[in-house]
Every structure is written in structure tokens, then in C-alpha cells.
Amino acid sequence: MRFFLTLALFLGFAGPAVADPARLVETAIAEHVLPGFAELTEQSKALASASEASCKPDDATLRAAYNAAFDAWLAVGHLRFGPTEIDSRGFALTFWPDPRSKTSKALANLIRTEDVAVEDPEVFATLSVAARGFFALERMLYDPAIQAAGEESYRCQLTRAIAADIARTSALIERDWVEGYAPLMLSAGTGNETYATPREAVKEFFKSLSSGLQFTSELRLGRPLGTFDRPRPRRAEARLSERSLRNVVLSVETSRELASILAAEFPEIDAELATAELRVKEQASELDDPVFASVSDVTGRLRVEILQQSVDSLRNIIRNQLGPALGVAQGFNALDGD
Amino acid sequence: MRLMAIEMTSRRTFLKTLAATGVAPSLTWADARAPSFLSAAMMPDGSFGLIGLDGLAAPLFTIPLPTRGHAACVHPVRPEAIAFARRPGTFAVVIDCARGETIATLESPPERHFYGHGAFSRSGDLLFTTENAYEIGEGRIGIWYASAGYRRVGEIRSGGIGPHEVRRLPGSDILLVANGGIDTHPETGREKLNLPTMRSNLSYVTQDGNVLDQVELPTEQRLNSIRHIDAGPDGIVAFACQWQGALSETPPLQGVHRMGEPITLLPVPGDLGPLAGYAGSVAVTRTGAGIGVTYPRANTYIIWPDGAGSEGTAHRLTDACGISASKHGFVVTSGEGRVIEQTGASTNELRQMPCSWDNHLIPVA
Numbered sequence: 001m002r003f004f005l006t007l008a009l010f011l012g013f014a015g016p017a018v019a020d021p022a023r024l025v026e027t028a029i030a031e032h033v034l035p036g037f038a039e040l041t042e043q044s045k046a047l048a049s050a051s052e053a054s055c056k057p058d059d060a061t062l063r064a065a066y067n068a069a070f071d072a073w074l075a076v077g078h079l080r081f082g083p084t085e086i087d088s089r090g091f092a093l094t095f096w097p098d099p100r101s102k103t104s105k106a107l108a109n110l111i112r113t114e115d116v117a118v119e120d121p122e123v124f125a126t127l128s129v130a131a132r133g134f135f136a137l138e139r140m141l142y143d144p145a146i147q148a149a150g151e152e153s154y155r156c157q158l159t160r161a162i163a164a165d166i167a168r169t170s171a172l173i174e175r176d177w178v179e180g181y182a183p184l185m186l187s188a189g190t191g192n193e194t195y196a197t198p199r200e201a202v203k204e205f206f207k208s209l210s211s212g213l214q215f216t217s218e219l220r221l222g223r224p225l226g227t228f229d230r231p232r233p234r235r236a237e238a239r240l241s242e243r244s245l246r247n248v249v250l251s252v253e254t255s256r257e258l259a260s261i262l263a264a265e266f267p268e269i270d271a272e273l274a275t276a277e278l279r280v281k282e283q284a285s286e287l288d289d290p291v292f293a294s295v296s297d298v299t300g301r302l303r304v305e306i307l308q309q310s311v312d313s314l315r316n317i318i319r320n321q322l323g324p325a326l327g328v329a330q331g332f333n334a335l336d337g338d
Numbered sequence: 339m340r341l342m343a344i345e346m347t348s349r350r351t352f353l354k355t356l357a358a359t360g361v362a363p364s365l366t367w368a369d370a371r372a373p374s375f376l377s378a379a380m381m382p383d384g385s386f387g388l389i390g391l392d393g394l395a396a397p398l399f400t401i402p403l404p405t406r407g408h409a410a411c412v413h414p415v416r417p418e419a420i421a422f423a424r425r426p427g428t429f430a431v432v433i434d435c436a437r438g439e440t441i442a443t444l445e446s447p448p449e450r451h452f453y454g455h456g457a458f459s460r461s462g463d464l465l466f467t468t469e470n471a472y473e474i475g476e477g478r479i480g481i482w483y484a485s486a487g488y489r490r491v492g493e494i495r496s497g498g499i500g501p502h503e504v505r506r507l508p509g510s511d512i513l514l515v516a517n518g519g520i521d522t523h524p525e526t527g528r529e530k531l532n533l534p535t536m537r538s539n540l541s542y543v544t545q546d547g548n549v550l551d552q553v554e555l556p557t558e559q560r561l562n563s564i565r566h567i568d569a570g571p572d573g574i575v576a577f578a579c580q581w582q583g584a585l586s587e588t589p590p591l592q593g594v595h596r597m598g599e600p601i602t603l604l605p606v607p608g609d610l611g612p613l614a615g616y617a618g619s620v621a622v623t624r625t626g627a628g629i630g631v632t633y634p635r636a637n638t639y640i641i642w643p644d645g646a647g648s649e650g651t652a653h654r655l656t657d658a659c660g661i662s663a664s665k666h667g668f669v670v671t672s673g674e675g676r677v678i679e680q681t682g683a684s685t686n687e688l689r690q691m692p693c694s695w696d697n698h699l700i701p702v703a
Contacts, residue, residue: 128534
């Protein structure tokens with residue numbers, strides 16, 4: 001019965017919703033969205049320049065630029081609506097998970113045939129998303145198998161083409177936010193067909209928050225965890241560049257930032273968010289295992305599972321407290337999504 | 339409810355005795371108290387079940403399910419229902435609704451999983467299930483011999499990727515398949531793996547796998563995933579979509595079709611906006627004229643009384659999802675336990691139960 005009462009509360013749509021939704025949208029765009037995408041554009045541009053300076057896979061400057069740009073993506077990677085969804089740009093930046101190893105196959109194919117697509121950014125942008133973005137570049141910089149394939153000069157061209165394409169895609173996303181989507185969301189409720197009310201726009205941010213953390217829990221952590229009988233450490237995200245744990249932490253940080261903006265008028269919820277975020281970060285720093293290699297042994301696995309539970313408790317605060325407080329909670333069927 | 343349970347038990351005992359003496363009669367839906375509808379639901383205690391409802395939505399029986407259900411399909415003659423787990427499920431249970439027992443479990447073969455919908459052949463001998471051949475990323479229709487213990491006897495191509503729902507066109511053995519177009523892999527749950535190239539279609543397929551007709555939405559609506567379908571008499575088909583693109587570019591989420599003709603999209607009335615880009619379920623009235631679609635994320639359902647030739651009327655219902663034709667109109671269910679009958683302009687609350695109705699309300703012919 002208790003379960004049902006909780007459910008009934010959770011499904012209670014109307015909610016008091018004291019916060020001014022238009023204000024929340026304004027803050028989220030000004031303090032979270034636009035600075036995040038500006039940083040992505042800048043870091044991606046720096047990455048492209050670094051690849052021009054040296055395309056050697058083990059070049060420290062190039063690798064640092066790669067990591068800085070990937071970090072910048074993590075800060076906005078949960079905002080999967082609007083400009084990131086045009087022309088599959090989000091996928092063109094991060095094609096993962098990749099259970100059929102399409103990225104390796106696509107790159108091997110380009111290298112073997114010395115595809116001329118690398119010579120023209122417009123043509124390169126039409127390639128399969130598996131051959132583009134941060135995970136393709138990761139293979140170029142960190143995968144010994146790819147580094148042994150084909151000619152060095154072609155691989156160099158390919159590295160530069162991928163980096164330039166990341167910069168191009170990032171710049172397009174930012175441009176569309178600044179010129180189109182930010183004004184669209186800010187005009188919610190004034191004859192705006194996409195967002196009939198400012199609360200609809202808040203709901204969009206709320207959804208991106210929950211699906212971003214769901215991705216972190218179920219895929220970034222769930223994939224390497226596999227099952228108890230069959231842990232799958234090699235399935236960790238960005239394992240080659242040893243960013244697996246880092247991506248979890250960064251995604252939690254950016255989610256907390258957006259959640260706090262939305263929780264502006266609910267300090268008690270924000271306090272709980274802060275505690276939950278701190279727990280994730282403490283556990284992550286104690287883990288000392290950047291690629292979740294330890295999921296194969298019992299104690300290591302337990303610690304990664306505990307980290308996953310902490311991410312889930314952050315999700316639960318967002319879903320069970322923040323959603324209803326904002327009046328944007330979703331129902332039994334609306335949530336199922338099938 | 340309690341009284342009914344006792345009735346059911348004694349009835350079951352009686353039937354079991356009959357079965358034991360080897361004179362088991364051929365049961366019909368009348369033996370299951372002739373429900374008008376079936377729906378999966380989450381019970382107040384968090385458990386899951388399949389519930390049979392009469393025409394006024396009074397519950398006739400509740401049969402426990404091991405996990406959350408998605409849809410069911412019903413045998414045309416025998417009181418048997420197939421209850422499917424949520425995607426990506428690997429099993430479905432065959433329930434004898436007269437005896438309240440599970441009589442068989444379908445397990446998807448290696449490298450296949452179910453999408454959550456199925457349909458019987460006209461005679462009821464064969465059951466067809468929508469499946470994902472996930473290692474190669476192609477849709478399949480699994481074929482099961484319903485008259486011999488639901489043994490798997492084969493499979494055919496679905497005509498696309500991600501076949502979500504299959505229906506039989508009334509009065510024929512032609513299968514209608516909604517190929518949603520989205521490639522997924524059980525390793526990555528419901529993560530969509532091919533949005534950059536996805537393309538959905540409606541396929542009309544014979545039982546031996548010949549594609550009689552196949553239609554797609556216009557290229558600019560490539561990201562509209564045709565997910566749910568219903569077929570009325572004389573070949574009218576209605577479909578409902580889930581939009582995978584930017585909300586600001588949401589096209590109509592619903593339309594009608596007839597084999598051999600082009601698709602007609604149904605615009606929504608007034609300024610309803612994109613309806614969260616998400617339709618949950620669709621139904622065609624028994625006359626074939628009316629179309630009803632639910633939008634759980636927009637807490638709305640819309641009825642077009644005369645299909646493409648009519649203006650739709652929108653109604654508010656929180657978490658509205660299941661919809662089925664009823665005698666005179668539509669019955670709609672919600673995640674908050676409500677059962678609403680919509681007949682013309684009149685909205686009538688048939689019942690509110692302390693459960694969450696799952697995605698689909700299935701009519702029992």
C-alpha cells in the first residue's frame with residue numbers, strides 16, 4: 001500500500017509549482033546552456049588546431065586538447081534536444097555505445113581505401129557518424145590496432161579531418177542555440193508552437209537531466225558492470241583514453257549544476273542534491289580505477305555498484321522530489337516510452 | 339471482487355476435474371466470462387497482472403504476471419491471451435483466461451528478442467510475434483504453432499528494422515507490421531543506435547513473408563517512428579508515431595492508410611502543439627470510420643470521428659495511453675487507473691481502479 005501511495009504522489013501532476021518557470025528557463029540558458037556550448041566550440045577549435053600542429057597519436061599537446069574538448073562535451077552532452085538533434089549532430093560527436101564495433105570498422109575501411117573524404121570537410125560531414133566524433137578520434141589517438149593500419153600519412157589526414165569535423169559540428173550547435181533555440185525557449189508561452197508554456201520548456205530541461213543521469217547509470221556504469229556472473233570491463237565508455245570514470249564524474253557535475261538551477265526555489269531539495277553529488281565524487285575519487293577494470297573482482301565490483309547506487313539516489317531526488325515540485329513529473333505510461 | 343475469486347476457483351476446480359478425466363471441453367471466451375477488454379496493469383502493491391474487463395470496465399479476473407507487461411493479444415476462438423513483457427523482453431506467457439493459468443511460455447530464440455506485440459492468424463492456428471534479430475539489426479516476425487503447444491515453427495522478415503506492432507487485417511490473413519525503424523541491441527537496452535539513418539515503414543506481409551505493399555513517410559519525416567497500428571473493417575489502417583527529432587519540427591504523429599494507396603496524415607485540432615512528439619496507442623472504431631489516438635506525455639487523447647475527413651476533438655486525461663474501440667465509440671485507460679468511455683461528444687468515466695493501466699487496452703472480439 002505504501003508503494004502505491006508513493007506512486008500516487010509521484011503521479012500527482014498539478015503540483016504547487018511555486019517557481020517561476022520562465023525565470024528558470026532564462027537562468028538555465030544563460031548560465032548552463034550557452035556557456036557550455038561556447039566552451040565546447042572553443043575547446044574543439046583548439047583541438048583542431050592542435051591536430052594541425054601535430055597529428056602524432058602520442059603527442060601530449062594533442063591528447064590534452066582532445067581531453068579538454070571531450071570534457072567540454074560532457075558538460076553539455078545531456079542537452080540532447082534542439083540543435084544537437086539536427087542532422088544527428090549529437091551522434092556525430094559521440095557515437096557510443098557501439099555494440100557492433102562500427103567505429104573500428106568504419107575507420108579501418110577509410111584507412112584501407114584511403115577515402116578522399118578526408119580532403120573536404122563538407123564531404124567528411126556526410127560520412128557515417130560511426131567514423132566521426134570523439135570516439136573515432138579516440139581510436140586514432142589511443143588504439144594500437146588502428147595505428148598499425150595503412151599509411152601514416154593517411155592516418156594523419158584522417159586524425160585532422162575528424163578533429164576539424166568535431167570543431168565544425170560544435171560550432172554549428174552553438175550557432176543554432178544562439179540564433180534559434182535559445183530565443184525559441186525564451187519565448188515559450190507567447191505564441192510558441194514548440195513550448196506552449198514556460199513550464200513545457202522547464203520540462204524539456206528536466207527530461208534532459210533525467211535521461212542524462214539514466215545514461216550514466218545504465219550505460220556508463222551498467223555496461224562494464226554487466227552481470228555478476230559476467231562482468232564486462234571492456235565495455236566501459238572511453239576505455240582507451242582512460243576517461244570512463246572521468247565521464248561519470250563530469251556528467252554528474254553538470255547534472256547537478258542544471259538541477260540546482262531548476263531547484264532555485266527549493267533549497268531543501270538543492271541541499272539533498274549537494275549531498276548526493278558529494279557522495280558520488282567521494283566514492284569516485286576513492287575508486288582509483290579510471291576504466292572500471294576492477295569490476296571483474298568481487299570487491300572492485302561492489303565499489304562500482306555502490307557508485308552506481310549513488311548516481312541512482314541523485315536520480316531519485318530529481319525524479320521524486322524536484323519533478324513534482326516543478327510540476328513536470330511524468331506518468332506511468334509517459335515514462336515507459338514504448 | 340472476493341466473491342468473484344471464489345467463483346473463479348470453483349470453476350477452475352471444475353474445469354481441472356474435467357481435464358483430468360480426459361473429457362476437457364473446447365473452451366471459448368464465454369468460459370472466461372466473456373471479457374470485452376484485456377489490459378496489463380501494475381497493482382497497488384507493485385505487482386503486475388493481466389486484467390479482464392467487461393463492457394462497463396468491471397473487472398472479471400486478474401491473472402498475475404511475472405514482470406511489467408506491455409501489450410497482449412487474444413486468440414480468436416479459445417480464451418487464450420498472450421501477455422508480452424516490456425521491450426526488450428525474451429519471453430511471453432500464454433494465459434488460459436478461463437482457468438486463470440499460464441499454459442505455455444514463449445521464449446525468443448537465440449539472437450532474438452520480442453518487441454511486445456503479437457497477432458493470431460484468422461483461424462487461430464498460428465501466432466505471429468514482432469522480434470529483433472539484434473546481431474544483424476533486422477526485424478523478424480516469429481511464427482508459433484498455437485494449436486500445438488505454441489511451438490516455434492519459423493520466422494519471416496518484417497520488412498524493416500524495429501517491428502514494434504503486428505496486426506492481422508480483419509477478414510484476411512495479411513499481416514500489417516509497424517516497422518518503427520529504430521535499431522537497438524539488448525546490450526544497450528533501449529538506446530537508439532541508428533537515428534542518423536533510421537527509416538520507418540508500414541508493411542503488408544503474407545504469412546510466407548511476401549511483402550504486398552510497403553509505405554514510408556516523406557523523407558523530411560524520416561525520424562517519425564511508426565510504432566502502433568490498428569486495422570478496421572474493409573482495410574482501413576490507422577497508425578501512431580513517436581518523433582525522434584527536434585520538438586520544434588514535430589510533424590503529425592498519426593495517419594491512415596489503405597493497401598496500395600498513399601498515406602494520409604491527420605492534423606491535430608487547434609493549437610495543441612507537438613504533443614511531446616509522442617503518441618502511445620491508436621484504435622479504429624468497429625465501423626472503420628473513427629480514429630482515436632492517445633498522447634500520454636501530453637495527457638491528451640484525440641478522436642477523429644470520421645477519420646481523415648473530420649476534424650479531431652482533443653480531450654484531457656492524465657497519462658492517457660490504452661485505447662480500444664468499444665460498442666459505440668472508444669474506451670481509454672490511464673496510468674492513474676481511470677477507464678473512460680468516449681462516445682461522440684460524451685465523456686463517461688466507467689471506472690477508476692487502484693492500479694496503473696499499462697500501455698495498451700486490447701479488445702476481445
